[in-house]
Amino acid sequence: MVKFEKFKLDNGLTVILHKDPDSTLAAVNVLYKIGSKNEVADQTGITHLFEHMMFTGTESVPDIDVLLQDAGGENNAFTNADYTNYYSYAPLANLELLLAIEADRMSNLKLSEKKFEIQRNVVIEEFYETSLNQPYGDVWHLISDLAYKHHHYKWPTIGKVPDHIMDISYEEIQAFYDFYCPNNAILVIGGNIDIQKIKNRVDYYFSDIPPKNFQKLIPPTEPAQSESRKISIERNVPASSLYIGFHIPERIHHDFYAMDMITDFYSNNESSYLYKTLVKQKSIFSSIDSWVVGSVDPGLLLIEGKLDDGTDYDTALQSIANALQEGLEQLTDQKLEKIKNKIKTTLIQSEVNMLNKVISLAYFEMLGDIDLINTEGKIYYNMEKSELITTAHRYLDFDKANILEYKAAAFS
Numbered sequence: 001m002v003k004f005e006k007f008k009l010d011n012g013l014t015v016i017l018h019k020d021p022d023s024t025l026a027a028v029n030v031l032y033k034i035g036s037k038n039e040v041a042d043q044t045g046i047t048h049l050f051e052h053m054m055f056t057g058t059e060s061v062p063d064i065d066v067l068l069q070d071a072g073g074e075n076n077a078f079t080n081a082d083y084t085n086y087y088s089y090a091p092l093a094n095l096e097l098l099l100a101i102e103a104d105r106m107s108n109l110k111l112s113e114k115k116f117e118i119q120r121n122v123v124i125e126e127f128y129e130t131s132l133n134q135p136y137g138d139v140w141h142l143i144s145d146l147a148y149k150h151h152h153y154k155w156p157t158i159g160k161v162p163d164h165i166m167d168i169s170y171e172e173i174q175a176f177y178d179f180y181c182p183n184n185a186i187l188v189i190g191g192n193i194d195i196q197k198i199k200n201r202v203d204y205y206f207s208d209i210p211p212k213n214f215q216k217l218i219p220p221t222e223p224a225q226s227e228s229r230k231i232s233i234e235r236n237v238p239a240s241s242l243y244i245g246f247h248i249p250e251r252i253h254h255d256f257y258a259m260d261m262i263t264d265f266y267s268n269n270e271s272s273y274l275y276k277t278l279v280k281q282k283s284i285f286s287s288i289d290s291w292v293v294g295s296v297d298p299g300l301l302l303i304e305g306k307l308d309d310g311t312d313y314d315t316a317l318q319s320i321a322n323a324l325q326e327g328l329e330q331l332t333d334q335k336l337e338k339i340k341n342k343i344k345t346t347l348i349q350s351e352v353n354m355l356n357k358v359i360s361l362a363y364f365e366m367l368g369d370i371d372l373i374n375t376e377g378k379i380y381y382n383m384e385k386s387e388l389i390t391t392a393h394r395y396l397d398f399d400k401a402n403i404l405e406y407k408a409a410a411f412s
Contacts (some may be wrong), residue, residue, distance in 0.1 A: 001374055002018060002351055002357055002360075002361070002373050002374055003018065003019070004016050004017060004018045004361055004370070004373075005017045005018075005195060006365070006370065007199075009182065009202075009203070009206060009207050010207065011182040011183060011206070011207060011209060011210060011211045012181075012182050012183025012184075012211045013182035013183070013185055013186075013187055013206055013209075014185070014186045014187065014365060015187045015188075015189075015199075015202055015206075016186065016187070016188040016189070016361050016362070016365060016370070017188075017189050017190075017193065017195055017198055017199070018188070018189070018190040018191075018357060018358065018361060019190075019191075019192065019193050019195055020190060020191060020192060020354060020357070021192050022192070023092075023190070023191050023192050023354045024091070024092065024192070025089050025090065025091060025092065025191060025354050025355075026089065026090060026091070026092045026094070026095035026098065026189070026190065026191035026192075026193065026354075027087065027088070027089040027098075027189070027190045027191060027354045027355045027357075027358045028087070028088050028089070028095070028098040028099060028102060028187070028188070028189050028190075028358065029085065029086070029087045029186075029187070029188040029189075029355075029358040029359050029361070029362045030085075030086045030087075030102050030106070030185055030186070030187050030188075030362075031083055031084070031085045031086075031185065031186040031188075031362040031363070031365075031366055032083060032084045032085075032086075032179060032180055032184055032185050033083055033184050033185070033186070033216075033366060034047060034083065034084055034179040034180075034184065034216065035047055035079065035080055035081045035082040035083050035084065035157070036048065036079065036080070036081045036152065036155065036156070036157040036159075037081045037082060037151070037152040037153060037219045037296075037297070038152070038179075038216050038217045038218070038219070039152065039155075039217070040217060041152070041155075041160075042164065043164055043167070043168065043172070044155045044159040044160045044161075044164045045123065045127075045157075045158060045159025045160070045164050045165040045168070046159075046164075046165075046168050046172065046173070046176055047079055047084060047157065047176075048079045048123065048157050048158055048159065049119065049120060049123045049165060049168060049173065050084075050173060050176050050177075050179075050180075051077050051078075051079045051084055052119040052122060052123055053109070053111060053115070053116065053119055053173060054077065054086065054105055054109065054180070055077075056109075056110065056111075056112070056115040056119065057105075057110055057115075058104045058105055058108045058109055058110050059108060059110055060104060060108070061101060061104055061105075062110075064101055064105070067097070067101070068088060068090065068097075068098075068101070071090050071091075071094040071097050072090055072091050072094065073088055073089055073090025073091070073094060073097075073098065074088065074089060074090075075087065075088035075089075075101075076088075079157050080157055081152070081153055081157060081295060081296075082295055082296040082297075082366070083366055085359065085362065085363075086102070087355060087358065087359055088101070088102070089354065089355050092191050092192055092193070095189070095191060095193070095198075096201060099189070099201055099202065099205050099206075100205060102187070102205075103205035103206050103209065106180060106181070106182065106185070106206075106209055107209045107210075109177060109180070111170075111173065111174055111177065113170045116170050116173055117170075120165060120166070120168065123158075123165055124162050124165050124166060126158070127158050127159065127162045127165065128162065130158065131156075131158055132162075135235070135236075135237045135238060136235075136237055136241065136406065138235075139241075139243060139404070139406065140156045141155070141156055141160070142231065142233065142243075142404050142406075143243050143245050143300075143302070143402060143404050144156060144300075146229050146231055146245070146402045146404060147225075147229075147245045147247065147300055147402040148222055149222070149223075150219075150220045150221070150222050150223065151219050151220060151221065151222035151297060152219035152220075153219075153222070153295065153297065153299070178212045178213075178214040179212075179214050179216065181209070181210075181211055181212035181214065182206060182209050182210075182211055183211040183212065184212075184214065184216075186362045186365050186366060187202070187206065187362075188358040188359075188361045188362045188365075189202070189358065190354050190357055190358040190361075191354060219297070221297075222247075222297075222298065224247075225247055225400045225402075226400065227399070227400065228398060228399055228400060228401045228402075228403065229401075229402050229403065230402075230403040230404075230405070231403075231404055231405070232313075232404075232405040232407060233404070233405070233406060233407065234407045234408075234409055235406065235407070235408070235409065236408075236409045237406070237408050237409075238408065239286065239306045239307060239408055240306070240307045240313075240405075240406065240407045240408045241304065241305065241306050241307065241406040242303075242304070242305045242307060242313060242316050242317065242320070242403070242404070242405060242406070243302065243303070243304050243403070243404040243406060244302070244303040244317075244320065244401050244402065244403055244404075245300045245301070245302050245303075245401070245402040245404075246300065246301045246395050246396055246397065246400070246401055246402075247298060247299075247300060247395065247400070248292060248298065248299055248300060248301045248395050249298050249299075250295065250296060250297055250298050250299065251294040251295055251296060251299070251367055252367050252368065252369055252372070253298075254379070255391050255394070255395070256292065256294065256299075257376075257379050257380055257383060258383055258387055258388050258391035258392070259292050259301055259391060259392070259395060260292050260294075260380075261336075261339050261340075261343070261380065261383060261388055262301075262388055262391070262392050262396075263290040263291055263292055263301065264339045264342065264343070265327065265331060265335060265336075265339055265388075266290050266303075266324070266327060267288060267289045267290040267291075267303075268339075268342070273323065273327040273330065274288045274290065274303075274320075274323055274327070275287075275288055277323050277326075277327070278305070278319055278320070278323055279308075282319065283308050284305075284307070284308055284311050284315065284316055284319045285305040285306055285307060285308055285311070285316065286306045286307070286308045287305065287306045288303070288304070288305040288306075288320075289303070289304050289305075290302060290303045290304070296366075296367065300402075301395065301396070303320060305320065313405050317403065321398050324392070324396050328388075328389050328392055328393070331385055331388065331389065332385070333385055336383075336385050336388070340380055340381055340383075343377070343380045344377060344380075344381070347376065347377050357373075360373050361373060
């Protein structure tokens with residue numbers, strides 16, 4: 001059980017405090033409710049670029065990384081389609097430094113044009129490294145654009161194309177800072193803290209930061225898919241692959257949990273159904289995996305398989321369709337119990353690490369139900385076999401699938 005206290009400052013900042021008497025570290029997480037789904041279609045990648053800008057320093061702290069490392073701490077961040085998240089940790093004695101840094105860059109970030117140009121080039125280089133010059137690096141660009149025709153999940157966080165990042169102006173990056181304000185943020189603090197003392201320090205550092213009037217673009221709703229879609233591309237990669245995406249509900253929908261458990265049954269390890277059937281027994285694939293994308297708006301369940309030598313795409317696709325159906329017929333109560341035990345272990349482990357807890361508290365608050373940090377286990381535990389099977393049939397529909405044939409250049 002993760003205990004917490006939540007309150008809101010007058011400027012709109014949501015604050016969550018978690019006391020853990022056993023922790024020797026303090027952790028601070030600041031989540032800004034701005035993600036790549038809030039970008040406009042011809043200016044993608046700006047959210048991720050601004051994440052980089054948040055590390056370029058303030059007037060009083062020109063190098064955040066060095067200051068934190070000297071204090072025995074670390075910090076980092078990540079951006080996704082739904083939000084941008086910054087986290088740091090240090091010995092408890094240096095908690096106030098963590099708070100001061102986050103408050104400072106929330107209100108006093110020094111956005112110099114020179115540093116902007118440097119970071120823009122860094123992000124463009126990252127784009128090429130991770131998406132264009134990396135084998136299979138453009139898979140998410142292709143499958144998301146195939147699956148989404150209206151919603152802004154149709155491009156990845158890095159952006160659609162490098163030119164979008166290159167075209168971002170210094171003035172536009174300055175304007176983007178409006179999203180970094182207390183009324184668009186969630187602050188979580190964890191450790192062996194004195195709750196009342198930390199409340200006072202939060203008030204001292206954050207209460208005078210003014211809220212901002214920002215206009216956040218809300219992406220259009222994705223209409224229900226009514227037909228299957230397929231694209232075939234050829235790349236210089238080691239092996240041909242097959243990717244299949246099925247639309248599933250949003251992260252807090254009850255059916256999401258059922259589909260999450262289904263992927264554990266199908267491809268959790270080498271003894272899971274898809275691997276055992278399609279890799280070990282039939283040698284159709286050399287590897288196969290499946291996972292769910294848990295997003296604020298309806299997401300995807302993905303299946304990825306590397307084709308074994310000599311396997312054609314029609315055979316590969318049909319083998320997955322057959323295996324998904326046949327696998328459900330072999331889902332027993334005993335296998336379901338193993339899945340539940342694995343999830344239980346994962347959830348328990350997530351409550352051990354202080355950094356994980358503050359990140360999770362911010363995440364669930366952003367989703368709109370912070371209590372899920374303590375109640376998700378019950379949702380998984382109460383899931384019955386019949387419910388998993390019915391839910392899988394509802395969403396694993398090949399008449400509404402998104403299929404990407406990713407062919408190695410020499411593949412015929």
